[in-house]
Amino acid sequence: MDAPQPPKITDEDLIAYLDGELEDAACRWIEKLLMTDPAIRRRLQELERTWELLEKLDEPVADDRLTRSTLEMVAVEAAREVQETSPLQGRRFWVRWLLVLGSLLAAAGLGVAVGWFLTDDPDRQLLEDLPLLENLDCYRQIDDFQFLKGLQERMLFQEDQSDEG
Amino acid sequence: MVDPDVHLMLRVRDGDAEAFTELMRRYQGRVLLVLEHLVGSRDWAEDLTQEVFLRVYRARKTYTADAKFVTWLFTITNHVASNALRTKARRREVRLRGAANSSGSGRPLERFLQCSSGQIPARQLDKTEMRDIVRLAMETLNERQRMAVLLNKFEGMSYADIAQAMEMTPQAVKSLLSRARLNLRQMLIPYLETGRPPEAPPSVGAEELAS
Numbered sequence: 001m002d003a004p005q006p007p008k009i010t011d012e013d014l015i016a017y018l019d020g021e022l023e024d025a026a027c028r029w030i031e032k033l034l035m036t037d038p039a040i041r042r043r044l045q046e047l048e049r050t051w052e053l054l055e056k057l058d059e060p061v062a063d064d065r066l067t068r069s070t071l072e073m074v075a076v077e078a079a080r081e082v083q084e085t086s087p088l089q090g091r092r093f094w095v096r097w098l099l100v101l102g103s104l105l106a107a108a109g110l111g112v113a114v115g116w117f118l119t120d121d122p123d124r125q126l127l128e129d130l131p132l133l134e135n136l137d138c139y140r141q142i143d144d145f146q147f148l149k150g151l152q153e154r155m156l157f158q159e160d161q162s163d164e165g
Numbered sequence: 166m167v168d169p170d171v172h173l174m175l176r177v178r179d180g181d182a183e184a185f186t187e188l189m190r191r192y193q194g195r196v197l198l199v200l201e202h203l204v205g206s207r208d209w210a211e212d213l214t215q216e217v218f219l220r221v222y223r224a225r226k227t228y229t230a231d232a233k234f235v236t237w238l239f240t241i242t243n244h245v246a247s248n249a250l251r252t253k254a255r256r257r258e259v260r261l262r263g264a265a266n267s268s269g270s271g272r273p274l275e276r277f278l279q280c281s282s283g284q285i286p287a288r289q290l291d292k293t294e295m296r297d298i299v300r301l302a303m304e305t306l307n308e309r310q311r312m313a314v315l316l317n318k319f320e321g322m323s324y325a326d327i328a329q330a331m332e333m334t335p336q337a338v339k340s341l342l343s344r345a346r347l348n349l350r351q352m353l354i355p356y357l358e359t360g361r362p363p364e365a366p367p368s369v370g371a372e373e374l375a376s
Contacts, residue, residue, distance in 0.1 A: 012343040019317065021324050021339065049357075050350045054318050056296045057303070060201045060210070062193040070189060070215045074222045 009033055014044050018051065170234035178225045185225075189218055192235075196242055199315045202303060203246050204253075216245050232329060235320065239330040243312055250308055302352040310345035313338055 009030065016022050017030045034041050132139070142148055170191065176184035196217050201210035220241050228237070303311060312331060316322045324342070328335045 010343075011347055012339060015343045015346050016324075016339055019324070019342070046350050046354050047346055050346065050353050051318065053295070053299050053353060053357075054303070054314070054349075056292070056299045057202060058296065058300075060194070060197050060207060062197045062214070066197070066211055066214065067189060067193060070193070070218050071186065073215055073219055074185065077219060077222060 009040060011043065011047070014040070015047060018044070018048060168230075168233050171230045174221075174225070174228055174234050174237075175230060177222070178228045185222065188221070188234075192238055193218070195320065196238065198319055199239070199242060199312070200246055202300075202315055203308065203311055204249065205300075205304060209249070213245050213249055216249075217242050220245065233326065235322070236326045236329050239316060239320065239322070240332070243331055246312065247308065298353065298356060302349055305352055306345050306348055310341055310348070313341045314345045314349075317342055 013022065013026065013030065017027060022030070034044060126133075139148075170188065173184045173188050177188065193214060197210055197214045200213045200217075201207055204210055204213065217238070221238065224241070303314070306314065309331065313327055316327045316330060317324075322330070324335045324338045327333075327342075328338045331338065333341070
């Protein structure tokens, strides 16, 4: 019976080893293989070399213009946030002011009504005297007030109404 | 607090504009670097960098210090870049519909090599040429591979942090980085050693973009 084969090393393991992402035991296992297997050593060197080549890429530098421009955008965003929240504050403001205005109008209306009752209004007096004014010509033809009262007591003024009834 | 940048971001959350400026000063270049190599255009990368920091600002009120700041920042960066590249791909698809046969190989590195390989025997490549080849090799990686490589190489992020930023498992990141680095090796080593065009890379892109 053959002896069990040791687990085969994968590129994924080699890369994780290069990245320092393997546990100690796995690292020791790979290091042991590296010492004995030139093919694995070569694979590792190629991966390492390729990785180092990425340092040839440009490293763009963010200049002040970009910083300033970004901060300006953020400032605009902050202003927009303020604008979005201010209508709520404005609504409360107007509700408050409408209540105040309504109260003032109600008070004014009440004042007008009270004033109407308290002041002498010539039209109001005319209205109150209207029944007298309607019969003024008849009243002028009778000099005696007691005589008129006597007529009223005998209910003579209700004759027309009873006839109609 | 262990992560000083988390402390800065908490100050931003509380309305400290100076803290935001300081975070921008510290990270703007790093975000720009990742985005430029991800999208392949300086102007576009600058626009996206601004978008990233705008999103950081917008998200300030909901920020919680439950991860490293850099991980949170590059999660946003990854989202911004993915959205932008998806939008660009959709536009390109529309633009190219009906004109699919108009040009030759779509692989930039192959095009580059077709032009220059006859002039480049096994010789020392100059700095600019080397940079262009590495850049083109990077462009053969798909978006996710490129992002993982950039975060690992230039940000020194661990698999766990990359996993968090890219919303994957650490094991998936390990596989992703492994495929990316093997692709880079396959593209670059033969060229460096012989000046000959490398073999066509294995099918990168489709299966991982779908995942």
